[in-house]
Amino acid sequence: MPLSLKARVGLFALLFPFFLLATGWVLYFANQKSLERVHLERLSATVYHLLAMAESNNDGLWLPKTLADERFNQVQSGLIALVRYPEGAALWTSVSALGSDIESLRPLRSDQPGVMKTGWTEDRAFLQAGMSAKFSELPDAPIYQFEVLQKSQLIREEARAFTTTLTLGLVIVAGLMLVFLIVLAYCLLRPLQSVSAELGRIEKGEQSIVSEVYPREISLLTRALNQVIDAERKQRERYRHSLGDLAHSLKTPLAIMRGELDQLSNADTTATTSLQQQLSHLNQVVTYQLKRASSAGERLWLQPTAVEPIVQRVSNALSKLLHHSKAIKYQVSVAGNVGFLGDESDFMEIAGNLIENAFKYAETKVRVSAGMMADGLEFIVADDGPGIPSAHWMQAQQRGIRLDSRTTGQGIGLAVVAELVSSYQGEITLLSSSSAWPGANIKVKLPAKAMPQAATAGQTEEH
Amino acid sequence: MRILLVEDEELLRGQLLGELSAKGYAVDIANNGLDAAFMGKENPYDLAIVDIGVPELDGIEVIKQWRKNEVGFPVLILTARGHWQDKVVGLEAGADDYLVKPFHLAELMARLNALLRRTAGFSSAIVQAGPLTVDMTAKSIHLRGEPVELTAFEYNTLEYLIKRAGQAVSKSELTEHLYAQDFDRDSNVIEVFIGRLRKKLDANGSAKPISTLRGLGYRFNWPVQKTT
Numbered sequence: 001m002p003l004s005l006k007a008r009v010g011l012f013a014l015l016f017p018f019f020l021l022a023t024g025w026v027l028y029f030a031n032q033k034s035l036e037r038v039h040l041e042r043l044s045a046t047v048y049h050l051l052a053m054a055e056s057n058n059d060g061l062w063l064p065k066t067l068a069d070e071r072f073n074q075v076q077s078g079l080i081a082l083v084r085y086p087e088g089a090a091l092w093t094s095v096s097a098l099g100s101d102i103e104s105l106r107p108l109r110s111d112q113p114g115v116m117k118t119g120w121t122e123d124r125a126f127l128q129a130g131m132s133a134k135f136s137e138l139p140d141a142p143i144y145q146f147e148v149l150q151k152s153q154l155i156r157e158e159a160r161a162f163t164t165t166l167t168l169g170l171v172i173v174a175g176l177m178l179v180f181l182i183v184l185a186y187c188l189l190r191p192l193q194s195v196s197a198e199l200g201r202i203e204k205g206e207q208s209i210v211s212e213v214y215p216r217e218i219s220l221l222t223r224a225l226n227q228v229i230d231a232e233r234k235q236r237e238r239y240r241h242s243l244g245d246l247a248h249s250l251k252t253p254l255a256i257m258r259g260e261l262d263q264l265s266n267a268d269t270t271a272t273t274s275l276q277q278q279l280s281h282l283n284q285v286v287t288y289q290l291k292r293a294s295s296a297g298e299r300l301w302l303q304p305t306a307v308e309p310i311v312q313r314v315s316n317a318l319s320k321l322l323h324h325s326k327a328i329k330y331q332v333s334v335a336g337n338v339g340f341l342g343d344e345s346d347f348m349e350i351a352g353n354l355i356e357n358a359f360k361y362a363e364t365k366v367r368v369s370a371g372m373m374a375d376g377l378e379f380i381v382a383d384d385g386p387g388i389p390s391a392h393w394m395q396a397q398q399r400g401i402r403l404d405s406r407t408t409g410q411g412i413g414l415a416v417v418a419e420l421v422s423s424y425q426g427e428i429t430l431l432s433s434s435s436a437w438p439g440a441n442i443k444v445k446l447p448a449k450a451m452p453q454a455a456t457a458g459q460t461e462e463h
Numbered sequence: 464m465r466i467l468l469v470e471d472e473e474l475l476r477g478q479l480l481g482e483l484s485a486k487g488y489a490v491d492i493a494n495n496g497l498d499a500a501f502m503g504k505e506n507p508y509d510l511a512i513v514d515i516g517v518p519e520l521d522g523i524e525v526i527k528q529w530r531k532n533e534v535g536f537p538v539l540i541l542t543a544r545g546h547w548q549d550k551v552v553g554l555e556a557g558a559d560d561y562l563v564k565p566f567h568l569a570e571l572m573a574r575l576n577a578l579l580r581r582t583a584g585f586s587s588a589i590v591q592a593g594p595l596t597v598d599m600t601a602k603s604i605h606l607r608g609e610p611v612e613l614t615a616f617e618y619n620t621l622e623y624l625i626k627r628a629g630q631a632v633s634k635s636e637l638t639e640h641l642y643a644q645d646f647d648r649d650s651n652v653i654e655v656f657i658g659r660l661r662k663k664l665d666a667n668g669s670a671k672p673i674s675t676l677r678g679l680g681y682r683f684n685w686p687v688q689k690t691t
């Protein structure tokens with residue numbers, strides 16, 4: 001599985017200290033080199049200064065006791081000036097050389113007078129600059145060695161001060177960069193998190209499309225998503241319309257054939273009886289398959305459908321159809337917040353078939369109830385009719401099986417309900433009868449989501 | 464009884480027309496939704512049979528237009544799909560019953576009779592009108608327990624008068640409800656049927672089941688029990 005965007009940003013943030021360390025290392029060495037160069041230039045300039053101060057006379061070379069730079073006049077200041085005889089012994093040293101073992105230092109000789117030589121002493125205790133100088137044109141005139149030395153400790157102290165500043169600076173930069181990265185990640189990821197949250201809500205059925213208030217780069221994606229959602233809905237509508245047309249195209253010729261057979265069947269021949277049977281079978285297959293095909297089933301981007309108005313509509317329709325038949329006490333108890341996570345027409349088909357069956361078989365009363373449970377919605381239809389023996393329950397769910405021939409119907413109602421319930425990964429159960437409800441007591445469990453309104457409604461009707 | 468049949472499929476329409484005419488119903492035909500909407504608003508039908516899938520204007524829309532215009536006759540819809548949603552939508556639009564294709568003609572006739580009976584306020588198919596017992600399903604009558612033979616038109620004329628017992632029913636109303644659009648309105652056929660009915664129900668002319676109200680029409684006089 002690819003790394004999440006947060007993990008990617010986190011990974012980048014983890015690499016950042018290494019980047020800062022490398023930067024610090026480069027800056028440290030660049031500073032070291034720069035310090036060395038600056039100090040050597042300064043030492044070289046001091047050598048020139050010393051040369052300018054030296055005066056040659058018959059007694060030899062004369063230099064002032066003190067120099068302008070106070071550090072040469074302070075003992076153990078770390079900055080030493082000296083002039084050597086050609087053979088290497090010290091001719092003159094600055095006051096600061098007192099206590100230092102100057103003699104042990106190897107002179108920094110240049111082969112040619114007038115050429116400046118710089119570098120570290122062998123033990124790297126001093127940085128030094130030196131130049132040979134001849135104060136006379138005579139061939140045997142002595143060549144003096146002018147040297148200026150600076151203790152490496154002084155450079156190290158400067159370097160340490162720089163390192164401290166650099167470290168502090170880098171820590172501050174690291175902190176700022178971390179804050180910047182967090183803000184950047186938040187700004188970049190927020191629209192994506194928002195899209196992700198919206199998709200979650202669409203999947204749960206809380207909204208129908210992704211809103212389009214997103215940065216341009218993401219709005220291309222959300223627009224495409226909305227198009228896909230819209231196309232899926234339109235496709236479903238087209239599919240249902242096509243099924244409606246198909247049903248009309250198939251059922252009308254069947255109706256004509258049945259009408260013709262009804263007229264012929266007055267003769268009551270074996271042929272017409274057989275044709276009637278085949279026609280019934282054909283009709284049953286067509287009806288069942290069309291109902292099955294038109295079921296939306298479980299799918300992505302589902303909005304909950306309020307159960308209470310559906311039960312109400314089915315009840316109203318049934319009251320119109322059944323008011324002429326036997327008087328049935330009809331009890332409806334459906335909580336207002338019960339929402340079916342599926343297609344309205346599918347729930348209507350389930351409710352319609354179960355309630356209509358209950359009315360067909362009930363002796364005096366029918367009860368319909370629906371409520372929200374932890375694992376979905378529970379829809380129960382009970383009557384006080386003859387009931388369904390549990391041994392026949394599986395059989396009753398099969399297409400074309402009618403357990404009682406007292407009422408009209410094609411015997412596919414319960415099979416269609418079972419098929420629809422199964423398409424939503426639900427359950428249909430025959431509950432055991434009670435003394436109050438001795439007939440069929442059918443419980444259907446379906447995926448659910450509570451509707452926004454929390455009010456509950458219950459009603460009792462009589463037909 | 465005058466019925467509007469809204470069906471675009473010629474063969475099915477022919478079958479239904481034949482069956483309804485044979486049972487003595489006056490049938491007007493509409494091949495499409497627009498004609499049906501117009502005819503329903505203009506004529507006093509006793510019932511309409513509407514196929515939902517008719518062209519030009521969907522059957523559901525036709526019913527909605529009728530109800531919007533306060534056209535109150537009962538409507539039986541014929542539907543191919545038979546989904547509960549289709550039934551509910553049809554019934555909510557104003558239909559009174561539905562029949563899923565394919566259907567037996569006998570079932571259609573039974574539903575149609577039940578609708579007509581319910582609309583007239585009769586809860587049972589057996590109606591007692593004085594010494595007369597009328598079976599609205601079998602379309603037969605018994606006078607003091609003895610069967611009386613009636614033609615389909617005679618029966619329909621009698622049933623219409625019984626459904627409006629105690630009320631004056633004009634000749635034109637009878638004509639409009641018992642005969643199709645193309646019937647000759649000047650014909651005296653109604654008078655002939657009333658004359659025959661009087662002879663069959665009241666041979667000696669003493670019980671006077673049907674009175675002629677001068678300038679108003681006819682009235683069925685025997686008391687009718689609407690519930691049994």
